[in-house]
Amino acid sequence: MLSQDVLENYILEHSDEEGALLSALNRDANVNLLRPRMLSGHLQGRILKMFCRMIQPKKILEIGTYTGYATLCMAEGIQEDGEIISIEINDEMEDFIEKYRQRSPHKNKIKICYGDAIRIIPTLQGPFDLVFIDADKRLYSEYFDLVFPKVRQGGIILADNTLWDGKVIEDPIPTDKQTLGIMNFNDKIKRDNRIEKVILPLRDGLTLIWKK
Numbered sequence: 001m002l003s004q005d006v007l008e009n010y011i012l013e014h015s016d017e018e019g020a021l022l023s024a025l026n027r028d029a030n031v032n033l034l035r036p037r038m039l040s041g042h043l044q045g046r047i048l049k050m051f052c053r054m055i056q057p058k059k060i061l062e063i064g065t066y067t068g069y070a071t072l073c074m075a076e077g078i079q080e081d082g083e084i085i086s087i088e089i090n091d092e093m094e095d096f097i098e099k100y101r102q103r104s105p106h107k108n109k110i111k112i113c114y115g116d117a118i119r120i121i122p123t124l125q126g127p128f129d130l131v132f133i134d135a136d137k138r139l140y141s142e143y144f145d146l147v148f149p150k151v152r153q154g155g156i157i158l159a160d161n162t163l164w165d166g167k168v169i170e171d172p173i174p175t176d177k178q179t180l181g182i183m184n185f186n187d188k189i190k191r192d193n194r195i196e197k198v199i200l201p202l203r204d205g206l207t208l209i210w211k212k
């Protein structure tokens with residue numbers, strides 16, 4: 001095993017377990033779904049829950065639900081009166097998402113909206129205390145611009161996969177729109193002085209943004 005994998009195992013062994021429900025979801029996704037790597041997973045899931053403990057958000061928006069793994073993790077971390085709206089464009093995921101949401105003690109905190117986030121975000125009522133951007137990499141800047149006015153002052157935006165397998169430091173290939181989308185987003189975020197930002201080198205890169 002690579003030393004990186006050994007270290008990751010050590011980290012997981014010395015952190016909270018993901019629990020039976022999320023572990024079953026994870027297994028199910030790995031056996032039955034095409035791109036199981038898209039879900040946040042054990043370590044990032046525990047971190048998202050911990051962020052929720054720290055920030056104590058009342059209203060969360062997640063852009064890109066996939067299986068609902070991260071949604072369920074954040075739901076664990078918020079208070080009973082907190083709510084999470086999560087947007088997923090692929091309504092074929094509904095059966096999978098519901099199979100696990102229904103089994104969660106936090107199911108009532110979660111509302112899934114099926115459709116394109118670009119169309120749905122403008123219809124949502126803020127203010128949001130926490131936003132997790134994790135959908136189409138080509139559209140990160142658009143999601144950010146749409147959601148920014150709906151985030152409260154002092155609110156947090158998290159953007160996942162902002163190191164994009166290290167491709168952000170390679171010469172961009174003009175046809176690779178996902179890498180270009182992430183690179184443009186990272187440059188735009190860096191220039192924006194309405195926010196404080198830092199890229200956490202967690203997994204595939206998680207940018208933490210604080211609205212001044």
Ligand SMILES: C[S@@+](CC[C@H](N)C(=O)[O-])C[C@H]1O[C@@H](n2cnc3c(N)ncnc32)[C@H](O)[C@@H]1O
Nearest residue numbers: 038039040064066069070088089117134135136
């Ligand atoms: C990386 S996965 C989300 C993983 C999930 N947030 C987690 O951490 O477990 C990205 C999801 O975004 C969805 N997606 C892509 N473009 C979208 C859009 N414009 N609006 C809503 N969802 C979108 C995809 O169908 C996919 O399920």
